[in-house]
């Protein structure tokens with residue numbers, strides 16, 4: 001099979017029919033029964049990848065389900081599709097490009113050439129340049145225009161040029177340089193840039209302008225405003241000391257006025273949402289240093305190897321994808337929640353939203369015909385325990401099935417003892433994770449409630465149906481290496497779900513039209529032009545906006 005060959009929808013396979021029959025058998029079986037009938041379930045239904053240990057015993061599956069799902073994945077040609085991607089075939093068929101983010105994590109000794117070109121050499125040439133630059137900034141040898149050292153890095157980017165570095169910098173806070181802080185600006189709402197610049201001194205601030213295309217309006221608008229902020233204080237010549245760029249588009253970077261010597265390159269075969277291992281990770285390397293960034297890439301590579309070589313039956317990202325696909329297509333689950341029991345992973349759900357929903361939010365198959373399966377679920381989440389006091393009520397007693405990923409770590413970067421000597425705050429955090437997955441799975445029956453003496457009229461309100469599935473991803477600690485493993489795990493899960501759905505996970509045509517229309521409307525909104533050819537609602541809002549804006553002083 002080649003990446004461009006046209007495969008039928010997965011629903012055409014006999015393996016799909018078998019799963020449908022099996023679903024009929026298992027749909028009403030409760031996790032209480034599954035655990036009751038199979039004492040080894042909690043120990044056996046686990047899989048490991050690198051440092052990650054994944055417990056999927058609280059899934060709505062029995063011992064027959066996984067082999068049936070794996071058979072479906074094989075019928076869909078998952079292994080061939082995976083190998084095509086890893087080899088550098090143009091799996092992004094609508095743009096005729098490879099999706100080679102895994103090459104960003106290959107060690108320097110590896111070999112991979114695409115169309116006769118040594119990709120590994122390119123990757124390591126840029127990594128070396130990033131490392132040299134990072135060393136200079138972190139040591140204070142790179143100075144601002146007035147000779148002062150850099151104390152704050154501001155990354156200006158959006159989407160894939162923002163969410164990855166933002167999430168990773170936050171997650172690896174304990175590993176960060178104590179005298180170099182990193183801030184992020186993404187939104188074209190001026191409030192974002194103004195808040196990021198608050199309290200900063202242009203003389204000690206370095207901007208990283210990150211944009212794969214270097215044409216994204218939000219990023220260029222913010223970068224232009226930041227440039228004025230710097231040159232207004234320090235003069236035009238200061239740009240070279242205070243701006244670097246990360247992009248695939250050297251011409252546009254030069255046009256913007258950033259010295260090409262200050263540009264860190266990546267390539268069109270790196271999708272924006274898969275770019276954290278590329279030069280887009282520069283703010284991360286600045287924060288944690290070249291060594292820890294190397295550990296982060298090595299972590300990603302560990303899971304890349306696992307994905308490439310582990311049998312599908314024990315392949316962690318494949319397993320997560322099969323479960324996701326199972327819930328979306330057989331249990332009609334429309335969403336899934338990612339609940340990290342690690343406050344430093346607060347930005348993980350937002351990162352995964354782009355990864356999963358921009359990749360798999362598609363309704364046509366590779367051959368352009370409509371899909372007949374449920375693609376790209378809605379991903380969302382918040383760190384536990386905060387979510388427990390907000391939306392978990394719906395997870396426990398609502399009418400919708402929301403499969404959950406819990407994430408937990410054994411050793412926190414820092415902990416505080418409880419004053420009564422009963423352990424630590426981190427122990428409390430982990431106890432909450434364990435409690436939530438148990439309650440979701442097993443609930444509380446009317447008989448339990450009656451035995452506890454609960455008033456009869458309250459029993460229906462207090463019953464917890466349970467049978468709500470979760471997967472628990474555990475790791476020793478939230479280190480750079482483990483975070484790299486987690487990201488690669490989710491990347492390959494998303495890819496696998498894309499293969500099962502027979503869609504192209506690497507394009508994003510759906511975001512283009514909104515961009516074009518925003519540009520057209522800006523002529524009317526920003527100036528005195530007429531919003532030509534628009535609907536009556538848009539026209540009315542433009543008039544309302546301009547009337548209020550022009551009646552009040554503009555900045």
Ligand SMILES: O=P(O)(O)OC[C@H]1O[C@H](O)[C@H](O)[C@@H](O)[C@@H]1O
Nearest residue numbers: 159160161211212213216272511
């Ligand atoms: O990195 P850039 O070229 O500025 O693109 C930033 C983002 O914008 C686009 O609209 C895409 O939907 C994203 O995939 C991308 O990450």
